[in-house]
Amino acid sequence: MTKTMVSCAQCTFGVFEEQAAKNTNGEILVEFDKAVQGLTADIISHTAFGSSYKLGMEAFHAQKELQAIAISSLLNVQIPGFSYLPTRRNRLKWMLEKKLRSTLMCIINSRLASRGSGYGNDLLGLMLEACTTTEQGGKQEQLSLSMDEILHECKTFFFAGYETTSILLTWTVFLLSVYPEWQERLREEVLREVGTGNPSGDNLGKLKEMTMVLHEALRLYGPALFMQRKTITDMVVGAITIPKDHAVVIGAPFMHRDKKVWGEDADQFNPTRFANGVARAAKVPHALLAFSIGPRACIGQNFAMLEAKSVMATVLQKFSFTLSPTYVHAPADFLTLQPKFGLPVVMKLLDV
Helix, strand or coil, X not given: CHHHHHHHHHHHHHHHHHHHHCCCCCEEEEEHHHHHHHHHHHHHHHHHHHHHHHHXXXXXXXXXXXXXXHHHCCCCCCCCCHHHCCCHHHHHHHHHHXXXXXXXXXXXXXXXXXXXXXXXXXXXXXXXXXXXXXXXXCCEEEECCCHHHHHHHHHHHHHHHHHHHHHHHHHXXXXXXXXXXXXXXXXXXXXXXXXXXXXXXXXXXXXXHHHHHHHHHHHHHCCCCEEEEECCXXXXXXXXXXXXXXXXXXXXXXXXXXXXXXXCCCCCCCHHHHCCCCCCCCCCCCCCCCCCCHHHCCCCHHHHHHHHHHHHHHHHHHEEEEECCCCCCCEEEXXXXXXXXXXXXXXXXXXX
C-alpha cells in the first residue's frame, strides 16, 4: 500500500518537477490544496478499488459534486418536502446519486462475479472477504452485509479517505512554509532516514519529527471540527447536568487550544510537545481529538498518517516551498476546516 501511495505522489509532483525545471529559477506556483485533493483522491481510488481504479475515480467525482451540493445547502432554510420537488438542484442531486450508485454497483458486482479467484487485496476486496462466511464443507454463504451497507462503506472510503488527508497535507505545508526551520529539520530527517530513493513503510516509520509535525498540524488545524457522542448515564460537567441518552457535541478546536490542557503556548506551533508521544503531549492523555477517541475512533488513522508521511517525504526530497504573496489566511468551515481562498505555494527545486 505504501508503494501505491508513493507512486501516486511521484506522479503528481513529477509533473511539477518537470514544469519547474523549465524555469531558470527552478520555481513554480502551485495551488497546493487543489493538487493534494487530486492526489489523495488518486491514492484512495487505487487503494480502495485497485484494478477498478477508473470506475472508482468516476464514483469519486460524483460524490464530490454531491458534497458540494450538501455544503451549499447548509445555510439555506429547509422547507419540509422541498427536497422531493423536481428543482434544478434536486434533479442534479438525483442524477449524481444514481450515477454514484450504478458505478459502485458495477465495481462490486464485478468483484462478486470473480470471487472464485479472490476478491482482491485492496480495501473493497478485504471488506468483501471479511464479510463472507462459509458453511461446513467450504460452501460460501451470502455476504453478512447488505448491498446498501457495502455501498455506504464504499462512500465512506472516499469521503474519509481523501478529504481529511488532503486537508492535513494542506495545513502541514502551510505551517512548514511559515516555519522554514522546521521544514529544513524535516528535510534533513527524510534525507537521513529515507535518502533520495523511494520511501518505504520501514523508513517512513523512522520519521519521528515528521510524526510530531503532523500531530501538531492536526492539533492546530484539525480537519474535523466537531464530534458527537451520546451519554450512557446521567453525568455532571462543571455546573451542568447532562441526562442519559442526550447528544453531546464536542468542539475539537476548543480542546486543542485550551491553555489549561496544552500550556501557555497552546496557540503556538510547537511540534516538540509530541516528542514523547500523543499521550504525554498535554496534561491529559486524550487531549488530541483529531481522530476521535474510544471505540468510535477513526479506524483509518494509521492509513492517513502513512499517506501523509509518504506524500511529505516525496515533496521534501525534491522541493523547498514558501507561501505565495497572494495567500490570504482565512481558515473556514466547509464541513471540514479548509483555507477559504486556497493555499498558493511557490515550490522550488532543491538542485537549482
